[in-house]
Amino acid sequence: MFIDWLKVSQEFDFDLPVISDTAFLAVDTFTDELLSKSYRPVKHQGSYSSTIEIRVTGRRITVDGNPSRLNRHDNLFGFKTVEQCIAVYNALLAQYGLPPFSRCTRFEIRQGESGGKASHLWADGCCIHRIDLTTNISVGEGNEVAYLRGLASQRIGHSIGFLHPNGRTTDWTTTGHSKGARLQYRKAYDKAFEILDKHLPKVKRAFGESSPEFKYAQDIYDYCKKTGIVRFEQELKDEFLKRENLSFWGLFDEGKFLTLHKEFLSVDERMSVNNMEYATIAQQLLLKNIVTNTKAAYATAGYAHLWMHGEKFDFDKSAPKLHASRLNKIGINIRNTYDMKTFSTVFIREMREINPVKNIAPPDWYKRANHLQVAA
DSSP: OEEEEEEEEEEOSSOOOOOOSOEEEEEOTTTOOEEEEEEOOEEEEOGGGOEEEEEEETTEEEEEEOTTTTTOSOOSSOOOSHHHHHHHHHHHHHHTTOOOOOOOSOEEEEOOOTTSOOOEEEESSOEEEEEEEEEEEEOOTTOHHHHHHHHHTOEETTEEEEEOTTSSEEEEETTSSSSOOSSEEEEEEEHHHHIIIIIHHHHHHHHOTTSHHHHHHHHHHHHHHHHTEEEEEEEEOHHHHHHTTOOBTTSSOTHHHHHHHHHHHGGGTTOOBOSSOEEEHHHHHHHTTSSSSHHHHHHHHHHHHHHHTTOOOOTTSHHHHHHHHHHHTTTOOTTSOOOTTTOOSEEESOOSSBOOBOOOOOOTTOOOOTTHHHHO
């Protein structure tokens, strides 16, 4: 697991220097009184079109971006801890004459001014507002689409899998459509396809087809294609971080991020994906020892076929509840609305061709970030 995006802020007890060259003024049009002044955030441009946003508002600094991407033209692998990412941000803040982020030692609830804002949480250090946790999984060349289609049939808690029309991305939302999420947004996608579609054209325009940069980008694409990289990403949003007590850096165990991410990665544990040997629903129930006889297998399979034809079930009754439980063990959730794009009436017997590897290391030739030693 590594961190693919980090948005943090810290409030200081002294005035901060102005770093923006543009300000917005709010003026009372009747009295010409200046009501407020706000400064446009600075977009720090690193090499290879990498960008980090820095905003100074009063005594608060907010930094928003991808520290693993800064001064690099790829982020296939990145930093593994918040401390490493903050070290990158602090080096950047120093360039602008701004104070560094620090760990929290305490937090408290502060009351708003009379007639002003409601009470809010305050901490004496760095607060996390968004963090994206990422893992690259190898499923083997040519197996990415089949694997993503299988993932789309799985539910994560109350979130429903949605396969994008191009078949290269699956994400999970409570609506079952790709419209983001309020607390956590989780997705998996074909990394080689994303590089071919977005990254390679960008590098070609910037550096030219004969450049070392384009050659390296091509090597990364070839590696992702050959190993069949499916990238898992989950965005933990501000409200979720506050609810789970993961906002105040230094006051929580970062191991909780790994626990959350492992739960996400386990979404494929009920799947078996193989392009050679198939079983019907009834056969799969018998193969997995979910039922002990053919009669029970066909009875449960019958519920799946009714579901595929639009039948609705009363899950307060024992029979639908029993058959739903059996089917869920082979990755069929008849509590969801049937989607013919992501569901097949045949199932994989063995995980031979698609055997996800979740702890892959970067290849020897992969160029880690130059600032990795600083951030380590």
